[in-house]
Amino acid sequence: MAKYLVQKSGPLRGEVTISGSKNAVLPIMAAAILTDESCELTEVPALRDVDVMCRLLGSLGSKVKEEYKDNKLEIETKDIMTCEAPYELVKKMRASILVMGPLLARTGKARIALPGGCAIGARPIDLHLKGFQALGAKIIEGHGYVEAVADKLIGNNVYLDFPSVGATENIMMAAVMAEGITILENVAEEPEIVDLANFLNRMGAKIKGAGTDTIKIEGVPALHGAKHSVIPDRIETGTFMVAAAITRGNVLIKNVVPDHVKPIIAKLKECGAAVEITDDGLIVRGDVAPLTSTDIKTLPYPGFPTDMQSQFMSLLATVKGSSIVIETVFENRYMHVGELNRMGANIKIEGRSAVIQGEKILQGAQVISTDLRAGAALVLAGLTAEGTTEISEIYHIERGYEKFVEKFRGIGATIIRVEE
Numbered sequence: 001m002a003k004y005l006v007q008k009s010g011p012l013r014g015e016v017t018i019s020g021s022k023n024a025v026l027p028i029m030a031a032a033i034l035t036d037e038s039c040e041l042t043e044v045p046a047l048r049d050v051d052v053m054c055r056l057l058g059s060l061g062s063k064v065k066e067e068y069k070d071n072k073l074e075i076e077t078k079d080i081m082t083c084e085a086p087y088e089l090v091k092k093m094r095a096s097i098l099v100m101g102p103l104l105a106r107t108g109k110a111r112i113a114l115p116g117g118c119a120i121g122a123r124p125i126d127l128h129l130k131g132f133q134a135l136g137a138k139i140i141e142g143h144g145y146v147e148a149v150a151d152k153l154i155g156n157n158v159y160l161d162f163p164s165v166g167a168t169e170n171i172m173m174a175a176v177m178a179e180g181i182t183i184l185e186n187v188a189e190e191p192e193i194v195d196l197a198n199f200l201n202r203m204g205a206k207i208k209g210a211g212t213d214t215i216k217i218e219g220v221p222a223l224h225g226a227k228h229s230v231i232p233d234r235i236e237t238g239t240f241m242v243a244a245a246i247t248r249g250n251v252l253i254k255n256v257v258p259d260h261v262k263p264i265i266a267k268l269k270e271c272g273a274a275v276e277i278t279d280d281g282l283i284v285r286g287d288v289a290p291l292t293s294t295d296i297k298t299l300p301y302p303g304f305p306t307d308m309q310s311q312f313m314s315l316l317a318t319v320k321g322s323s324i325v326i327e328t329v330f331e332n333r334y335m336h337v338g339e340l341n342r343m344g345a346n347i348k349i350e351g352r353s354a355v356i357q358g359e360k361i362l363q364g365a366q367v368i369s370t371d372l373r374a375g376a377a378l379v380l381a382g383l384t385a386e387g388t389t390e391i392s393e394i395y396h397i398e399r400g401y402e403k404f405v406e407k408f409r410g411i412g413a414t415i416i417r418v419e420e
């Protein structure tokens with residue numbers, strides 16, 4: 001099993017370039033099976049999750065040409081060989097469920113292993129299924145699998161109980177070739193939804209309103225191949241922004257969309273960091289003033305992203321004053337707290353809230369990365385901790401960060417990956 005060894009690193013300085021977005025590329029890859037023509041994707045991050053999606057699409061019948069060196073992917077799905085996403089792949093990556101909408105749209109059938117919960121919450125898929133049902137699909141559950149079947153999908157109005165990112169994407173992909181008009185209300189407004197809608201529209205879909213709470217889809221008979229460049233990863237951006245602040249450094253972060261990280265910019269400024277938007281990207285400085293506490297509540301976009309909660313908590317553990325973090329999106333996203341406390345942080349959990357007493361001198365320790373962002377938070381904490389932080393189960397981190405160690409080393413961090 002591989003591990004990261006992180007040493008206290010002093011102020012990080014220099015430039016880092018952000019990769020394409022994991023959460024945008026995964027649904028876009030799934031959408032590529034909606035056509036029998038070839039789709040070409042660029043700015044594809046070389047990640048474990050992308051690998052799993054390539055394997056899943058391959059098992060469904062796609063020919064996937066990976067040019068990881070150039071961050072390119074070509075996906076061609078002349079025929080769908082099977083409509084099933086097996087447990088073997090779904091258990092490796094929950095986002096495997098995103099093939100359900102496209103399979104249903106293209107073949108009238110999708111059978112997917114139920115993903116179950118994970119380290120951050122129960123994560124049911126009831127809203128995805130309700131949407132498919134509204135479009136005319138019959139849902140059958142049993143033996144750990146869920147199946148959706150429809151002779152024909154027909155446009156309908158769907159109101160989501162919660163603006164779920166995955167449900168918005170899955171239902172949108174199911175509806176693009178349904179007969180008539182579909183109106184999706186109370187949907188997620190994340191930039192990744194907009195990127196997916198832009199890709200689908202390039203394939204010939206008729207989608208309006210992505211990025212707002214209401215999306216209108218006019219069904220079309222078929223989609224064709226398209227080329228698309230994936231948006232930069234706003235969570236990777238945020239992670240390096242916090243890295244600059246927590247080490248009291250000065251880092252230029254390139255290939256970013258500043259609008260996508262507005263809530264992170266706002267919170268870093270509240271803490272006393274300086275953030276400057278330039279033509280080249282974002283310059284984040286943690287060395288201009290003493291950093292102080294702030295409160296955070298995670299919310300669907302454009303609120304503060306849950307995927308940045310743990311990384312920000314590492315920062316709050318080191319600044320002057322006490323902070324409150326409230327996690328409203330996932331019911332159990334505090335697995336990193338125990339590990340941060342083992343490094344000397346003082347964080348108490350009360351239901352969905354965490355109270356952080358700051359200004360702690362963190363100490364390196366052996367810690368476990370329980371999920372992707374928890375792992376990133378431990379790397380950030382390790383950069384300021386006395387001695388060595390040994391992080392295990394880093395496969396979680398490598399699910400979603402491309403060249404993580406290389407990028408950190410490029411701005412002066414002392415971090416190595418070791419194989420045991």
Ligand SMILES: CC(=O)N[C@H]1[C@@H](OP(=O)(O)OP(=O)(O)OC[C@H]2O[C@@H](n3ccc(=O)[nH]c3=O)[C@H](O)[C@@H]2O)O[C@H](CO)[C@@H](O)[C@@H]1O
Nearest residue numbers: 023095123124125126127128163164165166167307329330
């Ligand atoms: C691959 C991907 O894009 N992953 C992101 C996506 O996950 P994902 O799409 O799984 O997240 P959702 O927005 O669906 O989940 C948000 C909340 O809604 C609940 N829910 C969701 C669907 C459903 O049918 N029923 C239900 O109750 C979930 O349990 C959770 O509490 O958005 C999350 C919220 O921004 C991010 O943390 C993930 O990084």
Ligand SMILES: C=C(OP(=O)(O)O)C(=O)O
Nearest residue numbers: 023094095307372373400
């Ligand atoms: C929770 C995340 O991803 P996933 O939905 O793939 O588990 C994440 O990217 O932080």
